[in-house]
Amino acid sequence: MSEPGSSDAYGETRPFRVRSSTAEWAAAILRQRVTQGGLLPGSRLAEDELTAELEVSRNTLREAFSLLSQERLLEHRLNRGVYVRVLSPADVSDIYQVRRMIEGAAVRRSYKDPISLTALRGAVSDAEKAAAEGRWLDVGTADLRFHQLIASLNGSRRVDAMMAQALAELRLVFHAMNPRELHAPFLPRNRELLTLLESGRNAEAEALLATYLDEAERLLLAACTP
Amino acid sequence: MSEPGSSDAYGETRPFRVRSSTAEWAAAILRQRVTQGGLLPGSRLAEDELTAELEVSRNTLREAFSLLSQERLLEHRLNRGVYVRVLSPADVSDIYQVRRMIEGAAVRRSYKDPISLTALRGAVSDAEKAAAEGRWLDVGTADLRFHQLIASLNGSRRVDAMMAQALAELRLVFHAMNPRELHAPFLPRNRELLTLLESGRNAEAEALLATYLDEAERLLLAACTP
DNA sequence: AATGTAAGGATTGTTGAACGATTTGATAAG
DNA sequence: CTTATCAAATCGTTCAACAATCCTTACATT
Incomplete structure (x- = not known):
């Protein structure tokens, strides 16, 4: 039995939350649509439409908007409505700066923790298997999971949350790209990075990661500057 | 004339926002009370009281609660109300893990930027002057500004925001302490850190920062475990 | 005395309608 | 082509109501 409200690997106690509020439920639906490409960047989210479709009140919907705006997935323009966030090249660079910091620090302090x-x-195996079978969307999922796990080497719940948010933001751009050419170039390097971490060669892993992230950033910048 | 909505040092365009929504206004007031100790950790924020005092509707107040909950300054317990966040020792350690990551990366990539x-x-001068005159609250303000500036060496708006949030959370604990014994031990080390950065000795700066943060963490942990 | 149960009141969660404020888009005038 | 004007649409905010949940108190049980 997994007790809600019990302590976890980080030693923090989570607040009891068996069921969530309606606003969080609505936010979850919208979050999925945004991160999975059902709602494309720049789209307008009209209150009338969504209150009708989700069958929640305007106030509740607006609370959901507020949640997703703070996650930077939506953009709230005063008196003008809510839009799916459009990432500028500067945003992409900023996010990759965050990734360099988080994943770089993680790799540097990695210490061959068996569980990690x-x-x-x-994650690497799943990605390779999915790639071999041509399931490129699954490759993307496993790739993101791999990097989220890298981030978790920092051993901080807050850093995990930052990384999750950064990756969620990146998904806004991913949908403008072919998932194959987005993830295929990096698959072997995930494996290589893992090998280096397994043998404790953290400095080499850090260097590999740096070039990895620089290249990924270039790829995305090219995709979002038309 | 500083045009709102114009680009800034990060090259990103900020959304036009001359005036803010009522919810943000209410959130700003509550944020100030929480970070400046007017509302102590564990306090309950009843909707009836605050709607009467701030003269905003329940819905607007609840949106303000939502904003501050996402900043981790308030804690929303479903059906039970909103409380000022109480930091556990695990939280304090987690926040210091974040600081080690952010400030460590910042110091490592520092490159003698004249403006920074x-x-x-x-910030260091202000802190020293305030200390000499016994204005320990101002010392604290300048100290936090110093570390926020350190974080900004990462050159990322998102990292700046993460650091600002981490420091805001720490303020929750600061109010349980004597500001003098909290900041006085670290004043000379801020100066020392600055000197190292001015001469480009980043590795030494990094080492100094590490011991600095470890000690500060111990100090706060001692304060929040009675 | 300690524990468990059952009203009842108090507070939160959510809704729907209302109205002022702001933006938008079309139209007309210069 | 630009500017001005005006109506429609949408947003921001409030309010009142009711349902759902929690907390307190009182009472009964062991």
Whole structure:
């Protein structure tokens, strides 16, 4: 039995939350649409439409908007409505700066933790298997999971949250790209990075990661500057 | 004339926002009370009281609650109300983990930027002057400004925001302490850190910062475990 | 005395309608 | 082509109401 409200790997106690509020439920639906490409960047989210479709009141919907705006997935323009966020090239660079910081620090302090390494191996294997079978969307999912796990080497719940948000923002751009050419170039390097971490060669891992992220940033910048 | 909506040092365009929504206004008032100790951790924020005092509707107040909850200054317990966040020792450690990551990365990539160094000098001088005159609250303000400036060496608006939030959370604990014994031990080390950055000795700066943060963490942990 | 149960009141969660304020878009005038 | 004007649409905010949940108190049980 997994007790809600119990302590976890970080030693913090989570607030009891078996069921969530209606606003969080609505936010979850919209979040999924945004991060999975159902709602494209720049789209306007009209209150009337969504209150009718989700069958929630305007106030509740606006609370959901507020949640997603703080996650930077939506953009709230006063008196003008809510839009799916459009990432500028500067945003992409900023996000990659965040990734360099988080993942760089993670790799540097990596210490061959068996549990973390097992999880990382699983993510890399899943990605490779999905790639072999041509399931490129699943490759993307596993790739993001791999990097989220890298971030978690920092051993901080807040850093995990920052990384999750950064990756969620990046998904806004991912949908403008072919998932194959987005993830394929980086698959072997995930494996290589894992190997370096397994043998404790953190400095080499850090260097590999740096070039990795620089290249990924260039790829995305090219995609979002037409 | 500083045009709102114009581009800034980060090259991003800020959304036009001359006036803010009522919810943000209410959130600003509550944020100030929380970060400046007017509302102590654990306090309950009843809707009836605050709607009467702030003269805003319940819905607007609840939106303000939502904003501050996402900043981790308030804690929203479903059906039970909103409380000023109480930091556990695990929270404090987690926040210091974030600071180690952010400030560590910042110091490592520091490159003697004249503008940044000028700002840092200003913060250190202000802190020293305030200390000499016994204005320990102002010392605290300048100290936090110094570390926020350190974080900004990362050159990322998002990292700046993360740091601002981490420091805001720490203020929740600061109010349980004597501001003098909280900041006095670290004043000379701020100066020392600045000197190292001015001469480009980043590795030494990084080491100094590490011990600095470890000690500060211990100090706060001792304060919040009675 | 300690524990468990059952009203009842108090507070929160959510809704729907209302109205002023702002933006938008079309139209007309210069 | 630009500017001005005006109506429609949409947003921002408030209010009142009711449902759902929690908390307190009182009472009963062991």
